[in-house]
Amino acid sequence: MKIELWGVRGSLPTPLTDTEYQQRIKEILLSSAEKNIKPEDIDRFISDLPSHLRHVFGGNTTCVTVESSSGKLYIIDCGTGIRPLGDKLMQGKSGKGQEIITILLTHTHWDHVQGFPFFKPVYIPGNVINFYSPFNDLQQRFEYQQDFRFFPKKLEEMASSKTFTKLEYGKTFSPEKGLDIDMFRLKHPGGSFAYRFRENGKTFIFCTDAEFIGESVEKFTNEDDCFFNNADVLILDSQYTLDESFVKLFWGHTSYTMAINCGVRWNIKHLVLTHHEPSYSDSRLEQNFDEAKEHLKLTGSPMTLSIATEGTIFKL
Ligand SMILES: [Zn+2]
Numbered sequence: 001m002k003i004e005l006w007g008v009r010g011s012l013p014t015p016l017t018d019t020e021y022q023q024r025i026k027e028i029l030l031s032s033a034e035k036n037i038k039p040e041d042i043d044r045f046i047s048d049l050p051s052h053l054r055h056v057f058g059g060n061t062t063c064v065t066v067e068s069s070s071g072k073l074y075i076i077d078c079g080t081g082i083r084p085l086g087d088k089l090m091q092g093k094s095g096k097g098q099e100i101i102t103i104l105l106t107h108t109h110w111d112h113v114q115g116f117p118f119f120k121p122v123y124i125p126g127n128v129i130n131f132y133s134p135f136n137d138l139q140q141r142f143e144y145q146q147d148f149r150f151f152p153k154k155l156e157e158m159a160s161s162k163t164f165t166k167l168e169y170g171k172t173f174s175p176e177k178g179l180d181i182d183m184f185r186l187k188h189p190g191g192s193f194a195y196r197f198r199e200n201g202k203t204f205i206f207c208t209d210a211e212f213i214g215e216s217v218e219k220f221t222n223e224d225d226c227f228f229n230n231a232d233v234l235i236l237d238s239q240y241t242l243d244e245s246f247v248k249l250f251w252g253h254t255s256y257t258m259a260i261n262c263g264v265r266w267n268i269k270h271l272v273l274t275h276h277e278p279s280y281s282d283s284r285l286e287q288n289f290d291e292a293k294e295h296l297k298l299t300g301s302p303m304t305l306s307i308a309t310e311g312t313i314f315k316l
């Protein structure tokens, strides 16, 4: 399996601000000042910069792809990250109207569907878009998003053909030989679902828009066949700091502290923190990540911890 992150921001797209950009330039210039860098040293200088100066986390909302070992692509969610994904697909079979595209939806809050009208392959006749979710009315939800009051083009006016399939909760979905996909119902206003992909003995779980708090976690974690146990990679909602999670109780998201506690408890090999709060700058996210790493150290767990960044690829 190859997992790629196209959108990692929660709630709202978040472009880099001018102030942040200028601050970054200042810090880079300061660190270069005493180094007398020649043009041929620039690439090395960049790769030696601290991570918050070397990259941006990215402002696009949720979109992740999973490529199975057969090369088939599964898209999870249609946040604005699906736009650059669509641009890439257009260079291949999508541009010729020969692509069959699979999209799984965790739920349909804005930040998980708002990129879809800007996903170019959907405008190309011949392409087929197959949607899957546990929701009864997914088609109506997508039609509603493109009602003329909200968007100039109706869903049915987009030239590709589309199908909507309801997945039966509790039943494994096996879209191809050797790949099993299961779901887990999450605590989130309006409902949301985690997806677990299993192939060749490896497990990847995508779990966002989920509020994990003490007792509810205890309850299902103690079950022998806990959905999350022993995953190789778990991408998990961690929108808040611990303090914020108390203020924003029942808003449907988890603190990074709790996300780490869950990851350790579920014996996850690699935990990836995602659904970043839109009001946090990159440097604030970097600071949160440092604190998250400190918290993980206190647990004594060998779990690998990452923070989701657009463009990151995980191979299993
Ligand atoms: Zn969300």
Ligand SMILES: [Zn+2]
Pocket (backbone or CB within 6 Å): 107, 109, 188, 192, 209, 252
């Ligand atoms: Zn949501």
